[in-house]
Amino acid sequence: MTNDRRPLILMSPALLWLFGLMVVPCLLILALAFFRRGLYGGIEYTWTLENIALVFDPLYFKIFMKSAGIAGLAAGIASVLGYAAAYAIASMPRRHQPMLLFFAVLPFWSNYLVRTYAWIVLLNREGLIVNLARWFGFEGEMPKLLYTESAVVIGLVYNYLPFVILSCYAPLSRLNPEIAEASRDLGASGWKTFRRITLPMTVPGIATGFVFVFVLSIGNFVTPALLGGGQFQMIGNLVYAQFLTANDWPFGAALSMVLILVMLGLLMLQAVVTERASGGKKQIDG
């Protein structure tokens, strides 16, 4: 066996797995989006662009934009909170950092559904937060917490925050502390140093975290279903409904396809941002 074939052999099981369970289904979805819906829920194999056009119908496009808005808000909040947490962890003594990171990702080790249900308990009309507010002397009409857009955003931020912490921590911990010191030495205040040196150098981490949360949020259907209480739909719920209740697979496929394209576009944008920030890395030695 030659050495150059070894990587291929080692990779092939994973590649086959991905191909069979990821690429093929995606292609099926892609194809499905261009077929007609059968009268009783089946698929009629004639080409059409109707499904695609329907995605951009104001009725559905509004849901699309709403989902993007919620995902964007969740990603934005998670980015700010996550960056701050990562910054704090990275500025702790080195030996404490692994422990703090471990605590940050600890919620991942418990079930997603359980954690989301926990928020129902917290946000409930007679839940912990309301009771706590009463206990602190808050009187009068309590704003509705559960089954609102805010509840969905809170749930999404909570669930995906660890991703942002990790993605921001990586570039922050790699920063040479002398670079920030050099900025101070050249006359910059602490805030100026952060804005002109630290932040631009760690933007790739924020971009990665933001896109990650956005992509996971826009397609999410569990959190809106549980914390949104069916009051409003996100695109994930719409796709779910097309496949499982409306039996309109081609339209579900068309929605999925557009969603996937949006996600791919964002991931590419994020790759470009990362590339920019690293300055193209053309090393010249000498």
Added chain:
Amino acid sequence: MTRPLLSLQNVKKCFGTIAAVDGVTLDIHENEFFALLGASGSGKTTLLRMLAGFEDLTAGDILLEGTSIANIPPNRRPVNLMFQTYALFPHMTVAQNIAYGLEMDKLPKAQIKTHVDEILQVIQLAHLAKRKPDQLSGGQRQRVALARALVKRPKVLLLDEPLGALDKKLRGEMQLELKRLQHEFGITFIVVTHDQEEALVMADRVAIMQDGALLQVGTPHEIYEFPETRFAADFIGVMNFLPVKVSRGAAHTSNGTRIATDKPLDLPDGSAAVAAIRPERLHVGIQSDNMLTGEITAIAYHGLDLLLHIMTPLADTPIISRMTADVADHHNPAVGQQITVGWSARDTHIFPA
């Protein structure tokens, strides 16, 4: 001399119970090229960081032109530091890196551009102004770091191992280049280095640091020719140490020969000491105050000169004698030969063992 530019008064820095800088008192003058020389862990970098404002003082004070700067944060000190890692901003071009400090001073745009262009000419990197740091060679990065600190025209420029990352040939060139820039800009330079040759070549005055304290401060000539301690003698250059014993107010070798020295010998009779002589002060074939015979055990050829290793019964390690190329041509030393070298009383230092 007038009031010193920079005055360190019993400066002390403790990390926990360890004193990294242990009571340093030192005056540095305007337009001086000063070198802090020491092994790693001697506290020289900590002292430099205290001058830059990155370490606070445990005790003592630092005065700049007579005013204390001990409590002034680094961004408001008229002092700049060139970092050992250069610490260039990777997301900015060469020109942006250099302009950064001037922007912080809120200089008008046009003036910043003039200053940046000027200094790019001085460091001969005008053609690379738009490059990012990782597209530069090590030597080019070093010059950008220097320009970035120098363009602010600080009262004092601090340089942490400025030539440490360069290869040997470039280092030699840059030693003279730094000296030239220091002269041209008329700024006080304080260089931290572990490289004694670098310190001797560049500096007007050198301070040897050991365990957080200054061991000796002086011109390169004073430091090299008149070391005050055995450590200083050993640390700078090559030094031969001959074990001796003090009796009747003079140093004697193990075979009883009296070692002549013109320096006062204030060690009690019976105490053990060492006689220290530089290799280049040992001469062959000349009648001198002190003479010594031994066998050549090795010859190290350096082109300009030879280093002879001479084994004598007086010491456990060979005595090293430097012989210039033309003397060597005349004497033709060879391994196994017996050789007699002599040196004058003036070149003999005696230290307690």
